[in-house]
Amino acid sequence: MIIITVGNEILSGLIVDTNSAYIAAQCDAAGLKVRKIISVSDDADEIADALASSFSSPSPHCANVTLITGGLGPTNDDVTKIALARFFNCTETVVHRPSLENIEARFAARGIASNELNRQQAEVPACCTAILNRHGTAPGMWFERDAAIAVAMPGVPSEMKAMLPDVLNRLAGRFVLPNIVRRTMMVYGIPESTLAEMIAPWERMLPENMSLAYLPDVETGVKLRLSTTTDNKDSTAIDERFAALAPLLGDSVYGYAPDSLESVVGQRLAERNATLAVAESCTGGSVARRITSVPGCSAWFKGGIVAYSDEAKANLLGIDPRDLERFGAVSAEIAERMAIGVRRALNSDFAAATTGFAGPAGGTDENPVGTCFVAVAAAAAVNVVKYRFVADRATAVAAAAATALNRLRLFIN
Amino acid sequence: MIIITVGNEILSGLIVDTNSAYIAAQCDAAGLKVRKIISVSDDADEIADALASSFSSPSPHCANVTLITGGLGPTNDDVTKIALARFFNCTETVVHRPSLENIEARFAARGIASNELNRQQAEVPACCTAILNRHGTAPGMWFERDAAIAVAMPGVPSEMKAMLPDVLNRLAGRFVLPNIVRRTMMVYGIPESTLAEMIAPWERMLPENMSLAYLPDVETGVKLRLSTTTDNKDSTAIDERFAALAPLLGDSVYGYAPDSLESVVGQRLAERNATLAVAESCTGGSVARRITSVPGCSAWFKGGIVAYSDEAKANLLGIDPRDLERFGAVSAEIAERMAIGVRRALNSDFAAATTGFAGPAGGTDENPVGTCFVAVAAAAAVNVVKYRFVADRATAVAAAAATALNRLRLFIN
Numbered sequence: 001m002i003i004i005t006v007g008n009e010i011l012s013g014l015i016v017d018t019n020s021a022y023i024a025a026q027c028d029a030a031g032l033k034v035r036k037i038i039s040v041s042d043d044a045d046e047i048a049d050a051l052a053s054s055f056s057s058p059s060p061h062c063a064n065v066t067l068i069t070g071g072l073g074p075t076n077d078d079v080t081k082i083a084l085a086r087f088f089n090c091t092e093t094v095v096h097r098p099s100l101e102n103i104e105a106r107f108a109a110r111g112i113a114s115n116e117l118n119r120q121q122a123e124v125p126a127c128c129t130a131i132l133n134r135h136g137t138a139p140g141m142w143f144e145r146d147a148a149i150a151v152a153m154p155g156v157p158s159e160m161k162a163m164l165p166d167v168l169n170r171l172a173g174r175f176v177l178p179n180i181v182r183r184t185m186m187v188y189g190i191p192e193s194t195l196a197e198m199i200a201p202w203e204r205m206l207p208e209n210m211s212l213a214y215l216p217d218v219e220t221g222v223k224l225r226l227s228t229t230t231d232n233k234d235s236t237a238i239d240e241r242f243a244a245l246a247p248l249l250g251d252s253v254y255g256y257a258p259d260s261l262e263s264v265v266g267q268r269l270a271e272r273n274a275t276l277a278v279a280e281s282c283t284g285g286s287v288a289r290r291i292t293s294v295p296g297c298s299a300w301f302k303g304g305i306v307a308y309s310d311e312a313k314a315n316l317l318g319i320d321p322r323d324l325e326r327f328g329a330v331s332a333e334i335a336e337r338m339a340i341g342v343r344r345a346l347n348s349d350f351a352a353a354t355t356g357f358a359g360p361a362g363g364t365d366e367n368p369v370g371t372c373f374v375a376v377a378a379a380a381a382v383n384v385v386k387y388r389f390v391a392d393r394a395t396a397v398a399a400a401a402a403t404a405l406n407r408l409r410l411f412i413n
Numbered sequence: 414m415i416i417i418t419v420g421n422e423i424l425s426g427l428i429v430d431t432n433s434a435y436i437a438a439q440c441d442a443a444g445l446k447v448r449k450i451i452s453v454s455d456d457a458d459e460i461a462d463a464l465a466s467s468f469s470s471p472s473p474h475c476a477n478v479t480l481i482t483g484g485l486g487p488t489n490d491d492v493t494k495i496a497l498a499r500f501f502n503c504t505e506t507v508v509h510r511p512s513l514e515n516i517e518a519r520f521a522a523r524g525i526a527s528n529e530l531n532r533q534q535a536e537v538p539a540c541c542t543a544i545l546n547r548h549g550t551a552p553g554m555w556f557e558r559d560a561a562i563a564v565a566m567p568g569v570p571s572e573m574k575a576m577l578p579d580v581l582n583r584l585a586g587r588f589v590l591p592n593i594v595r596r597t598m599m600v601y602g603i604p605e606s607t608l609a610e611m612i613a614p615w616e617r618m619l620p621e622n623m624s625l626a627y628l629p630d631v632e633t634g635v636k637l638r639l640s641t642t643t644d645n646k647d648s649t650a651i652d653e654r655f656a657a658l659a660p661l662l663g664d665s666v667y668g669y670a671p672d673s674l675e676s677v678v679g680q681r682l683a684e685r686n687a688t689l690a691v692a693e694s695c696t697g698g699s700v701a702r703r704i705t706s707v708p709g710c711s712a713w714f715k716g717g718i719v720a721y722s723d724e725a726k727a728n729l730l731g732i733d734p735r736d737l738e739r740f741g742a743v744s745a746e747i748a749e750r751m752a753i754g755v756r757r758a759l760n761s762d763f764a765a766a767t768t769g770f771a772g773p774a775g776g777t778d779e780n781p782v783g784t785c786f787v788a789v790a791a792a793a794a795v796n797v798v799k800y801r802f803v804a805d806r807a808t809a810v811a812a813a814a815a816t817a818l819n820r821l822r823l824f825i826n
Binding site: 014034053194216278280284288292301305306346 | 693
């Protein structure tokens with residue numbers, strides 16, 4: 001199948017097209033393989049061209065379905081309905097009564113009278129089946145020709161999301177869809193290329209009907225996703241493959257999606273009834289932000305100190321100003337003292353600390369821009385590692401924050 | 414021109430394709446009109462097909478340029494290079510020396526030996542011009558046939574972003590591009606629909622050759638972008654229109670792109686030789702993170718305290734536990750005390766504080782989920798406002814952080 005998203009604002013880069021990713025994920029999970037995503041402008045010819053290319057190149061492996069979003073609004077620049085009517089040679093229109101009633105009711109609820117432009121949204125080409133829009137005014141439209149199907153949905157994300165399950169249900173009734181099972185292993189601390197070499201022998205042994213996807217990301221590490229088609233929703237075949245892989249990767253495996261480094265740190269702390277505090281210099285709040293993105297984290301997260309100035313390191317973390325002078329704020333010694341200091345200040349069981357040069361300015365010959373010391377501490381031990389993240393400021397900070405979370409994960413044992 | 418993004422993870426909805434929006438925006442600003450964006454899987458035939466459709470349907474109004482991202486990684490599933498070599502009938506490969514040196518140097522800097530897979534990334538089809546990747550290992554590749562150009566860039570966003578200016582420069586040398594002048598006014602604190610009504614009379618007076626775009630965003634507020642085509646790079650016509658608009662919007666206007674709320678706060682502090690500290694509960698580090706994203710912020714940012722627990726609020730911010738008991742941690746009184754406390758703890762001139770219920774759990778009848786108190790403080794004054802952000806946890810936190818920065822901006826005067 002093919003997804004077409006319509007809108008000048010997509011082609012001029014004013015907005016990121018999140019609709020296509022949402023639709024693709026839902027289709028993928030339903031066993032509908034997306035072959036291509038096309039974004040075109042609010043131009044009836046461009047829309048019709050995209051449809052034509054979609055209808056003329058059916059894949060033997062895919063249902064010939066095109067899902068379209070956008071261009072259904074009431075104004076002149078919304079021309080998807082015109083393009084569809086033209087493509088399906090359908091000049092006659094009919095009023096979709098449920099949509100007209102819906103439009104009138106929505107306006108009445110807001111105490112405004114609907115106008116002609118609004119009411120026209122209920123008019124659809126006679127050759128399509130209209131789909132009621134429960135979260136807005138523009139109905140969806142289902143077209144068929146030969147064995148091919150095209151469905152237009154509104155571009156407003158909340159309206160599209162409300163309509164999509166209805167569309168997928170109708171599609172499931174028309175095609176024999178495979179049962180897709182997938183699982184994603186989360187790996188941190190092994191560069192993608194090294195990982196590829198390590199798992200190559202395992203990958204070569206994967207059965208034909210199983211596919212592997214790599215997803216490297218600075219915040220999560222590498223995600224390894226296995227997908228397969230089964231007669232039922234049983235994931236045993238995938239579980240067995242991952243069970244064979246896990247020992248090769250050791251403690252670099254931190255879980256399976258939707259686990260995140262921060263959620264795993266939280267689980268480990270909760271299991272031990274232990275608490276955490278963080279002291280951040282170069283990461284500037286990014287570690288705390290990731291931790292506090294976990295709902296319910298207040299059960300185990302005591303808080304953090306963003307010690308950006310030497311003064312903050314001294315006053316809040318109890319670091320001797322002479323040590324700052326002697327070692328420099330970006331040093332293993334200060335990272336250790338920060339972790340110990342925040343653990344004491346917040347009376348937590350575990351602590352992590354970061355100090356480094358995020359750039360673009362700063363750095364020394366010994367510790368150039370990108371250098372970051374990450375320390376972790378508990379009652380009995382403190383432990384520091386020096387890293388270098390060669391990247392722009394935002395990426396270096398994100399990498400340092402992820403590294404701190406990963407080191408915490410490994411340390412809490 | 415056409416943008417092709419390559420990756421199974423896009424078609425299965427695993428990731429949102431942000432690269433195409435970024436590239437589209439940069440091209441648009443350079444006067445290169447994007448006609449279509451196509452996302453295809455990591456399949457050499459699909460990539461070649463997309464290229465073929467791009468090369469065979471030049472638009473008379475557009476430069477025949479195809480920009481491709483993705484599929485240049487070192488692993489087996491990265492096949493863009495193969496697809497390009499096939500499309501351009503180029504079987505011979507050469508080693509791009511600067512890229513090989515870059516790869517070796519990057520691995521050496523990390524203390525790891527490069528492997529064969531990494532070194533192979535420096536091999537490019539002989540018929541292309543390689544482009545050095547300053548932020549990663551895979552070089553870009555520039556292909557030409559007749560008057561058509563195809564350029565492949567890495568899919569890692571930071572690597573693509575670092576390479577794109579180089580690519581656009583080369584394109585600017587090859588095509589006569591229109592001079593597009595645009596400027597973006599940054600507005601915070603007026604809902605989009607209210608803003609639309611407020612500026613409607615002004616908008617109707619805009620000349621034919623000038624276009625307005627609205628960009629609402631939870632982190633930045635609404636951006637209002639004016640674009641026009643001129644014979645030179647003179648922005649006077651746009652400046653005059655904004656000068657007429659600014660008085661209508663008052664202090665909701667906080668600057669012009671690339672200004673951000675955090676950069677404006679920093680400018681105001683730097684001008685006054687003043688310093689800032691922040692105390693965060695519900696925003697959990699997001700305010701500090703935005704502040705520390707400003708290069709050079711250590712000149713005016715002393716630090717922050719993420720006081721997630723009552724203990725942190727008491728120990729680090731000096732809040733009387735009885736007050737926490739009496740008012741509740743989510744209250745105007747505690748927000749004020751947090752701002753005053755962090756200002757004192759970090760010895761700063763200004764301070765901001767947030768406390769609220771980010772959700773999904775928590776909240777009271779009086780202060781339901783989404784409630785957030787934002788306080789700002791200086792030596793002579795403290796000032797608190799209650800907000801309600803009806804959204805998911807991540808969006809509510811982002812809105813609260815932006816609001817805190819905006820209140821600081823208005824307070825530092």
